[in-house]
Amino acid sequence: MLNFPAWKVALICLVLLWGGLLALPNAFTDGFLGIEPRDTGATDPQSIAEYQQQMEEAEASWWPGVLPTSKVNLGLDLQGGVYLLTEIDPDEVAANRLETLQADIRDVLNSAPLITRDVPEQQGSTLPIRLRNPEQMDDALRRLRRINPTIGATGGEKIMSIEAQGNDLIMISVSQAARQALAADAQDKMIEIIRRRLDPDGVSEVSITPQGDTRIVIEAPGEADPRRIKDILSRAGRMTFNMADSSPSSIAAAESGLPRPGWELVQDENGISYLINRTPVVSGSDIATANQGYDPDDNSPAVDFRLTGSGAERFGRTTANNRGELFAIVLDGKVMSAPRINEPIWGGNVQITGNFTMQEAQDLAAIIEAGELPGKLGFIEERTVGPGLGADSIRAGTRASLIGLVLVAIFMIIAYGLIGSFAVGSLLANIILILGALSGLGATLTLPGIAGIILTIGMAVDANVIVFERIREEQRAGRSPNTAVIAGYERALSTILDANITTFIAAAILYMLGSGPVKGFAVTLAIGIVTSVFTAFVVTRWFTAMWLRLAKPRKLSI
């Protein structure tokens, strides 16, 4: 127990050194470590000055590349930011997907020999079709099955379940399995679209992760206002170009409930009504890119976009055939712009102008380019911490840790004297190892996590105390210092393991079932338990062994 051959000493030193090196980056600024600042795209002078200063610092850095540079990851409650939990409604996704098949369903039932022209509107995600002639049932079922696509890769679940009910009714619905497959598919698509909307340039630190089958977690560090994100993600993003008619007579007819067949009324943000053709000339999939640009007339922010080859071709032809008419750019059921076609527009470059701020134009461009969401995204939880509160929490947490550490150290030295100071030494080693492990594992430190570290500081001495108390007893029983220490450690081991395994179980459960900040608490608690057993049982023992060898005390004063 007191025998420390060179390799054991080397191993202990190696572990401590490694932990120390992993923890070291936390003491320095990013620039000092040679980490180049992130280009956030901010254009105000202060941000640019900061960026340049950090860049210079990073370039002047002499930090060797072989040393670690990653720091402890701060949770949103410490660095400030927005956390949003969103949910997809699988029923709505199913209904939306079924709706896209309606045109095909009408077509196949409409073709010769005619089965029915009378396909009703779907109710939710079911579509009952009544046949005129029951003898056509088999033919109808065959035709419908031919247009039933699979979800995702081939061989997957079919979208529609098509059943005959009675002799003249066909019930089309979306089965439970198909709903799940659609939701999973929608979740993947949503994540991709959310990323393109919130982070069109791929520079921000926003993190978008799936949770379960229907939920998506969005974490945006540094963001102080959740409204912008909520707003960007609330829009469906369905963008179409439609031919439009604003003549007073057609509008009046439509308002009295008799629109031209195949046309519908929509309004712009000023409440002006337009009659638009339901069949769009250009839709979302025809848009290649969208960017924030400037209106050449007054240099105000605008949205520029470019159509794909086939979209540009179709748009060009339509504009050539409809000179003098209006066309409307419609986003989510609202007319954004309705210019008159003065000449054919070839080339597929289009601009929307309006009273946009720079931010609005950028967000709108991102929404248009990212495309339409497969369903509505519902927000079910929001947590935002401003940068001020985050910084205050770090300061308060750091102060509480330092005070706790000093108090525990004083207490241990008063209680046990010299050997207590060995325990304090290993307590410091413990904190370095915790920081090293957090940095090395890329774990997230939250405010409750800091509480976990402080709690570990208090409980870490427990293993030392158990050993010391054993040593006291053994010495009282008349043993020499060396044998007392050996016996103390030997007999305390099973107790220490039993006691710590139980706390570890609690931390592990907390980690598995907890969320966010609480998870952070579980991580530091669990890491703290492992490192404190190591430091108390190995590091303190090593200190004690060295001291026994060097000082050769007759009696331990503990």
Place this chain on the structure above:
Amino acid sequence: MLLQYWPQKTDVRFMTLRLPALLFSVILIAASFGLIFTKGLNFGIDFAGGSVIEIEKPANVNEEDVRGILGGLGLGEVQVNAARGTGVEGIEVIVIRFATQDADGGDQEAAQQTANNSVRAALEDAFPGVNIRSSAAVGPKVSGELLRSGLIALGVALALMMLYISVRFQWQYALGAVAALFHDVIITMGMFALTQFEFNLSTIAALLTIVGYSMNDTVIVFDRVREEARKYKKLELGKVIDLAINQTLSRTLLTSGTTLLALFSIYIFGGTVLSGMSFALIFGVIIGTYSSIFVASALVLQLGIDRGDKPKREVVGFQGV
């Protein structure tokens, strides 16, 4: 050092006090249940749903002004309180709370999020440049799930602890230990009902930590009981348990002492966010220390242990580094 002056051998007859202690614990548990069911726990938005928004108190603005501004938004009852914010200086803040929004059978989740948006807008209108330090809106769906998973976590923890102790010790110990854990958890919850401190996710984290800590304490006493029971086969069990408790007493007090020092430093200096959690932990450490002696050990004495056989499992020798 000072510990040398701690008596070499204490001889407190803890087990003779077990009946009064039992009475005391039963009264505490009954009172806790009473409080939990009558006064109820003050669930935070994690479990009850709703919104909390904290702003830095603008100059010359009081709670009444804020209440007036938010009164017209139709959010139901809005609580507005002044407080000291987390931080070294502890600036003055105003905390705004309101419950889950009623959506007339519509989408409550969306209504909750919209309510937060409109509060932000109203505050920004009324106090230009206001510093919104934090905001949270938890819909009814999420809060229900959080409560459920919190309770499941507690249940799973208790079950696993019982399993571990049953494997390492005899079943009587496991029963004693788990009774002590229930005792600690119920009384700590009772304390939350009494003080009406907010009961939230961090409180569940604290309860689980208390479970771990109390278990830790109990295991250390049990370890000694097992060892002494093997050494003094003829000594009656009550005396063996007293001996074990006395032998571990200085350790129990020291560890509780250092842990409490650390916890008080969180409670006093860690800011408002952590104060509820550290309060639970402080109370739990004290009650956990008490229960390992007077609940866990007393129950083992009552149940008796099997002292004839060798223990089921001996710790396998462990060679340290």
